[in-house]
Amino acid sequence: MNEIFSNPVLAKALPEAIVETLQMVGISAFFTVLVGLPLGVFLHATAPGGLRPMPVVNRIVSDIVVNITRSIPFAILMVALIPLARLLVGTSLGPVAASVSLSIGTIPFFARLVEACLRDVHHGKIDAAQVMGSTRMQVINKVMLPESLPALVAAATTTVVTLVGYSAMAGLVGGGGLGKLAYNYGFQRFDVTVMIVTIVLIIVLVQVIQLTGEWISRSLDHR
């Protein structure tokens, strides 16, 4: 225990690393939901048999954008997107820059989960809404999204947990955070204490996210 408090690396760099990790996860989670949710809705609505089938557009978005992005390993995608990060935020270093590639890496993942959640909404409910005279937007806003909200929260939880893992990887290429701490000090300098502490912190972070997400999802579920 004493070793942890007397470790100079931890005393100096740990608080900053925690903040950076939370920054990366927070920023990219925000943008993932902001873009991924509408993208998922779009994928679902334009699919064959959807609210507004658009076969060609759906194929393009689904196959090219989503599937290609998802099939590139994240470590490679991150490096490939460094120029984009520089363009958007002016630098390729730090948690904000890393959030660019993190968001782009997880948006298609989350969009797919959203699409699956919406597909699970019972078709009878959509029929009912349409017979009532709902517009397409009303069907989405008043039926699909509220009815799948517990599932959407669970999907967002899964996505944020994935983001924690990705953010550790982003640390290696200049993102900072706990990943960088573990790699630079724990791995390259053989500092076992740093390694263990960062791993435990990441585990705790994942647990907190998972439990909170599950709790929110359950409290929203009236089924």
Next chain:
Amino acid sequence: MITVTDLRKVYRQGKKEVVALDGVTLSVPKGSIHGIIGHSGAGKSTLVRCLTLLDRPTSGSVNIDGTELSSVRDSEIRAARRRIGMVFQHANLMDSRTAAGNVAHPLELVKTPKDKTRAKVAELLKLVGLEGFENAYPSQLSGGQRQRVGIARALASDPDVLLCDEPTSALDPATTDEILDLIQDLTRRLQLTVLIITHEMHVVKRVCGSVSLLARGRVVEAGELADVAAELDSKLARALLPLPASEPIKGALQAGPVLEILFSGESAKEPVLTSVARHFDIDLNVLAGSVETLAGQQFGHLRVQLAENVDYDSVVGYLRDRGISAKVVDTAVVPSDPADFAPETPGFAAETGDLK
């Protein structure tokens, strides 16, 4: 009043054309309940989808109080739909909304003011007997209560027509009757025009004033319940007044001619059988029978066997003179379902116990 004229719906499956509705014509006057009965695959679901404009009919017309639904433009389709309230088999309520929230749903769509919505929702829930359940979620309600919420929701937009798609098929017998009585009561109070699509003859017997039998996309038989039930040879009469399938009774009367008799209305009040026995001085044996009150009238459907060597033609004539349908059948055994609208799956009739 709703009038459907020569409604056709043809689906394309690859190169094949599937005719789901093959010229359906029916008309339901205001304030009455019309039953549409048929087995799976008869075209019931397609008819529902065409009436609610979820699917556009290929040709033909649907007319509600003079408004032609089938020719409305896409932009007017939502307003047209609001003239039809729809009740679904599984209620199809939103799980994320309370009972009050579900009933308020159609009102929200047209931006009804909050206080007006609240008053209307309270009124509707009271109408369907769910006062005090405003804040209950569908998962906290029984099947019958959920269907009541579904009915309240269907009535929220003050529709002229209530379309019920198998409204009781997921309910137990006691709840079925409660829901049917509610629909009947609402029809009278709100002067609705009601179409009930069902595969259960019980539903037709209990609430419908008129009925259409749908088979292979066509209306095979239709009419007032009292009229179709009085037709000895109609499929609907056989389904409304089913004779239990029977085996010949061993050691009973000698094999004499067998008559099928159907009496209704006034003639049901006469002691027919005993008067036949006295008039012809013969004995007769009841093999099977079914007596019911349909649309407020008494109906009886009997299969009787006469003693050997009786002049059955004169018996039939005697009965017909008294307004009773009668015919000679060649067997004492009640046949199982005739092939014409028999279910495609063998287990179906046994499962529902209807449409014999």
